[in-house]
Amino acid sequence: MKQKNKANEIHLTDSFKRLNWLQKGALAFFLIILMITTFPIVLILMIGLLPTITVMYTDRRNYDKQIIIGCFNLAGVFFYLFRVMGDYAAHNGRFDIVGDVTMLILMLGAAALGLVLYNELPALYIYFARSNYKHRIEKINQRLEKLSEEWGIDIPASNNEEAEVKNR
Amino acid sequence: MAENLNTEQDVDTYTEVQDQENAVIAGKYLMKERFEIDFAEHISWLDNNGAKAYAVSDRIDSTRRLFALVCSNETSPRMTILPYLKSIDNPALMKMVEYGVINFLPEESKNMALIYEMPLGGKVFEKGISNIDLASNNEKFRKVALSLMGLNDAFKGMEMTHRAIRADNLYYKDAERTEIVVGDCAASFPAYYQPPMFEPIESLMADRQARGNGTFRDDIYSIGMVLLCLACGKDIGRDLLLPQVLQQKLSKGSFTFVCSLEKVPTTYSSLFKGLINDFADARWSYSSVFNSLEGKPINHTINLAPEKAKRALNIDRQKVYTATEIVYTAHLNIDAAYELIVQGKLSEWIKSSMEDEKLASRIDALAKQELSSGGNKDLTVARACILLCPNMPIRYKGITFFPDGIAKAVFLQMKHLQSVDVYVDIFGSDLIRLWYQEQEDLRSSANITDFKLYILRREIGYGIERIIYDVDSDIPCISPLFGKELVYAPQNVLRALDSSFNEQDISKSPYDRHLIAFLRCRMGKKIDNILADLNSSRDELKAAAVMHLYTNLQNKYGPAKLNNLTIWLVNFLKVIIKVYHNKKYQKYLEKELVKIAKTGKLYEIVELLENEHALEKDRIDYANVLNEANLLINEKNKIINHTDKMDEEAKEAALRFASVLAMMIMTASFAFNLISWVLQ
Numbered sequence: 146m147k148q149k150n151k152a153n154e155i156h157l158t159d160s161f162k163r164l165n166w167l168q169k170g171a172l173a174f175f176l177i178i179l180m181i182t183t184f185p186i187v188l189i190l191m192i193g194l195l196p197t198i199t200v201m202y203t204d205r206r207n208y209d210k211q212i213i214i215g216c217f218n219l220a221g222v223f224f225y226l227f228r229v230m231g232d233y234a235a236h237n238g239r240f241d242i243v244g245d246v247t248m249l250i251l252m253l254g255a256a257a258l259g260l261v262l263y264n265e266l267p268a269l270y271i272y273f274a275r276s277n278y279k280h281r282i283e284k285i286n287q288r289l290e291k292l293s294e295e296w297g298i299d300i301p302a303s304n305n306e307e308a309e310v311k312n313r
Numbered sequence: 314m315a316e317n318l319n320t321e322q323d324v325d326t327y328t329e330v331q332d333q334e335n336a337v338i339a340g341k342y343l344m345k346e347r348f349e350i351d352f353a354e355h356i357s358w359l360d361n362n363g364a365k366a367y368a369v370s371d372r373i374d375s376t377r378r379l380f381a382l383v384c385s386n387e388t389s390p391r392m393t394i395l396p397y398l399k400s401i402d403n404p405a406l407m408k409m410v411e412y413g414v415i416n417f418l419p420e421e422s423k424n425m426a427l428i429y430e431m432p433l434g435g436k437v438f439e440k441g442i443s444n445i446d447l448a449s450n451n452e453k454f455r456k457v458a459l460s461l462m463g464l465n466d467a468f469k470g471m472e473m474t475h476r477a478i479r480a481d482n483l484y485y486k487d488a489e490r491t492e493i494v495v496g497d498c499a500a501s502f503p504a505y506y507q508p509p510m511f512e513p514i515e516s517l518m519a520d521r522q523a524r525g526n527g528t529f530r531d532d533i534y535s536i537g538m539v540l541l542c543l544a545c546g547k548d549i550g551r552d553l554l555l556p557q558v559l560q561q562k563l564s565k566g567s568f569t570f571v572c573s574l575e576k577v578p579t580t581y582s583s584l585f586k587g588l589i590n591d592f593a594d595a596r597w598s599y600s601s602v603f604n605s606l607e608g609k610p611i612n613h614t615i616n617l618a619p620e621k622a623k624r625a626l627n628i629d630r631q632k633v634y635t636a637t638e639i640v641y642t643a644h645l646n647i648d649a650a651y652e653l654i655v656q657g658k659l660s661e662w663i664k665s666s667m668e669d670e671k672l673a674s675r676i677d678a679l680a681k682q683e684l685s686s687g688g689n690k691d692l693t694v695a696r697a698c699i700l701l702c703p704n705m706p707i708r709y710k711g712i713t714f715f716p717d718g719i720a721k722a723v724f725l726q727m728k729h730l731q732s733v734d735v736y737v738d739i740f741g742s743d744l745i746r747l748w749y750q751e752q753e754d755l756r757s758s759a760n761i762t763d764f765k766l767y768i769l770r771r772e773i774g775y776g777i778e779r780i781i782y783d784v785d786s787d788i789p790c791i792s793p794l795f796g797k798e799l800v801y802a803p804q805n806v807l808r809a810l811d812s813s814f815n816e817q818d819i820s821k822s823p824y825d826r827h828l829i830a831f832l833r834c835r836m837g838k839k840i841d842n843i844l845a846d847l848n849s850s851r852d853e854l855k856a857a858a859v860m861h862l863y864t865n866l867q868n869k870y871g872p873a874k875l876n877n878l879t880i881w882l883v884n885f886l887k888v889i890i891k892v893y894h895n896k897k898y899q900k901y902l903e904k905e906l907v908k909i910a911k912t913g914k915l916y917e918i919v920e921l922l923e924n925e926h927a928l929e930k931d932r933i934d935y936a937n938v939l940n941e942a943n944l945l946i947n948e949k950n951k952i953i954n955h956t957d958k959m960d961e962e963a964k965e966a967a968l969r970f971a972s973v974l975a976m977m978i979m980t981a982s983f984a985f986n987l988i989s990w991v992l993q
Contacts, residue, residue, distance in 0.1 A: 209968040216975030220982035227986035231993050262971045270967035271960050278952045278959065285949045289942060296894050296938045 193222035196256035221255025364500035378431035405460035422797035434485020476503035478535035509558035510550040519706035525718030537588025622666035703751035720785030778830035792827035814877030874913035
C-alpha cells in the first residue's frame with residue numbers, strides 16, 4: 146500500500162531536474178516577474194494558505210486532511226482574495242488590507258473549521274454506526290428469541306461477543 | 314370419511330355387547346345374558362381343580378340345575394380345549410354348558426367361569442370312601458369301565474387329553490345315582506391337581522405345573538386307577554405323598570405297588586394290569602378292555618414293569634437296574650451321574666446290561682463331546698437322560714418338565730415374580746429339540762428352532778415371553794399392566810388396560826414385553842412392523858407404533874370408548890407432539906388431545922397427530938425458519954466479529970463526506986466571491 150502511494154506521489158523536484166538550465170532559468174525569471182507583478186495576491190495567498198501549507202508539509206500523505214483543510218482554507222481565502230483583487234484595481238495595490246484582523250480570522254478560522262471537521266466527523270460517524278449495529282443486534286436477538294419460542298430452535302449463544310460490542 | 318363412519322359403527326356395536334356382558338345385579342353376575350352366577354351361594358363340595366363352585370340359574374330354562382366353576386387366576390384354565398368341551402356330549406363327562414370371563418365379585422377380579430350341569434347324585438367318593446359297590450356288580454362295573462374308556466376315545470378323537478380323571482372327580486349325574494361322570498378338566502393346568510396315585514411314573518417325575526397335556530395313555534392310566542378305586546371302594550393311597558409314591562412305583566411297578574396297598578379284586582386283575590401298565594405303549598385300549606370284560610382272550614402279554622438288568626449300576630452308592638431308575642437317580646445325583654457319563658461307565662453298563670450298542674455309542678459320543686467342550690454337568694446329564702429314557706421328562710438344574718408343559722411352569726414362575734434364568738438357559742439349549750427328536754409319536758411345534766433366536770434377541774416382542782405365548786395358547790397374558798384383569802385374546806387387551814388404569818402409573822408406558830409378545834403371538838406377522846418401530850431408538854416412533862397398534866385393536870374389537878386408556882395414551886403420546894416444531898401448534902395439539910381423551914376414541918388421536926397436511930406445512934415452515942435464523946445469526950456474527958472493520962468503513966465514509974463538503978463549500982465560496990467581484 147505504501148509502495149503504491151509512493152508511486153502515485155508527484156515528484157516536482159524530479160520534474161524540475163529534467164528541465165535544462167535554460168528552461169529552469171526562464172521558469173525562475175517568469176515566476177519572479179509574476180511575483181513582483183502580483184505581489185499583494187501572492188502575499189495574501191502565502192499568509193492565508195499557511196494552515197494548508199503546514200498540513201501539506203506535516204501530513205504529506207494524508208490527502209483527506211489536506212483536501213478538507215485546504216478546501217475550507219481556500220473557501221475563507223477566496224473572500225479576501227477577491228476583495229484584494231477589487232481593491233488592488235481601485236487603490237492601485239494598497240496593502241493595508243493585509244492588516245485586517247477579521248479577514249485573517251476568516252481565512253485561518255475556515256481552515257480551523259476544516260481541521261475540526263476532519264477530526265470530529267469520523268468519531269461522530271463511528272458513534273452513529275455503532276448505535277446502529279447495536280440496534281440491529283437487538284432486533285436480531287428479538288427475532289431469534291421469537292423464533293426460538295415459536296419453533297423451539299436452539300440459538301447458539303454469543304453473549305460474550307455481544308458484551309464485547311456493548312463495551313466498545 | 315365413510316371408512317371412519319363404519320369404524321365408529323363397528324366400535325359402537327362392540328360397546329353394546331360389552332355393556333351387556335358387564336351386567337352385575339345385586340351380587341350376581343349375568344353371563345352372556347342368560348346365566349346368573351350367584352356368588353352368595355358357594356357350593357364347596359363341587360370345588361375342583363383350584364376353582365370355586367357357585368350356584369347358577371338359567372334365565373331361559375329355570376328347571377336346569379347348573380353350577381359355575383370360577384377358575385383361580387393363580388394358574389390358568391385350558392383355554393384351547395374349552396370350545397371342544399362345550400361341544401362334547403359324552404355320557405361319562407360332566408356336561409359343560411358355557412364358559413366365559415366374568416367379574417368375580419368376591420375377589421374383584423376377572424376370572425374364567427365354566428358352567429356345568431349339576432351332578433344331581435353328588436360325589437362318588439366321599440372322604441375317600443366310595444358310596445357305590447361296583448366290585449360285586451359286574452354289569453355296573455363293566456358299564457362304568459367302558460364309558461370311561463369311551464370318553465378317552467372321544468378325547469383321543471379330538472386330540473385332547475383329560476388329565477383330571479381321579480377318584481374325587483367322579484360324580485353321579487342323576488339323583489338316582491345310575492350314571493357316573495368325570496368332572497371338570499379345564500379349570501387349571503393339565504394334571505396339576507392329580508394325586509400321585511393317579512399319574513404314571515413319567516408324569517410324576519415332572520414338576521406338577523410342567524406335566525403338559527400328556528397323551529391319551531396317561532388318561533388310560535388314570536382310568537385304570539379310578540376303576541381300581543371303584544372296585545376296591547376307596548380312594549387308594551389318598552394320603553401318600555408324591556416322593557413316596559414315585560419311589561414305590563419305580564421300584565415295584567405301579568400295579569404291584571397298588572396291590573401292596575389294597576387287595577385288588579382278582580376278577581379284574583388282568584384289566585387293571587393292562588390299564589395301569591408302566592409301559593405306556595402297552596396300556597389297554599377300549600377294545601382290549603371290552604374283550605377283557607366280555608371274557609374274551611387278550612392277544613398280547615402284559616409286561617408290568619421294565620425288565621431289570623442282571624447287573625446294577627452304582628450311582629452315588631445307589632444300585633439301579635432300569636433306565637427309568639437311572640434317570641430318576643441321575644436327576645438326584647447330578648455330579649455322580651456326570652462322572653459316570655464322562656468316564657464311560659454308563660455306556661459300558663448299557664452295552665453289558667441292556668445290550669444296546671447303539672445307545673451306548675450315542676452316550677459315548679455325548680461323553681466325548683462333553684470332554685472336548687467341557688462344562689455344563691446339568692446339560693450333559695439331561696442329554697444323557699433323554700437318550701436313555703426318551704419318554705421321561707427333561708430335568709435341568711432342578712426343573713423337571715415335559716416340553717409342552719414348560720410354558721406353564723414359566724408362567725407360574727413369572728406370576729410369582731421369581732427368576733426365569735434357568736428356563737432361559739433351557740430355551741437357549743438344544744434340550745427340547747433333542748427330546749422331540751427322540752419321540753416316536755410326537756412332533757414338535759414348527760418354530761422350536763426359533764427358540765434360541767428369541768432368547769438371543771432381547772428386543773421387545775422376543776425373549777422368553779415370546780416363547781411361552783408362542784408354545785402355549787392356554788396361558789393368558791400376565792402383563793402387570795392388566796392388574797386383576799384377565800386377557801386371553803387381543804380382543805380383551807384394550808378393555809383390560811382401560812379397566813386397570815387406576816392401578817397404573819400413567820407416567821409409564823402403556824405397553825411392556827409381555828403385552829407385545831402376547832399380541833405378536835396371537836395376531837401374527839401383521840404386527841411385525843409395529844415390533845420394528847417399538848425397538849427403534851426414537852421415542853416418537855415407539856409412541857406412534859403403540860398408538861397405531863391400539864387404534865387398530867379398538868377399530869377391530871372395540872370398545873367404542875376407552876376414556877381411561879385414552880388419557881394414558883395422551884400422556885404417553887406427548888413425544889409425538891414434539892415431532893411438530895411449531896410450539897403454538899404443539900399447544901393446540903395438547904388442547905385437542907385433552908378433548909379427545911374425553912371421547913375415548915383412539916382413531917381421533919391418530920387423525921389429529923398424523924395429519925399429513927399439518928406435518929408437511931410444519932416441515933416446510935420449520936425449514937424456512939431455520940434458514941431465516943441462520944441468516945440472522947450470520948448477520949449478527951458478522952456485526953459482532955467485524956466491528957473494527959466497520960468502524961474503519963464509517964471513518965472512511967465520514968472523511969469522504971467531509972471532503973465532498975469541503976469541496977462544495979470551497980466551490981460555493983469561489984462562486985459567491987467571483988460573482989460579487991464581477992458585480993463590483
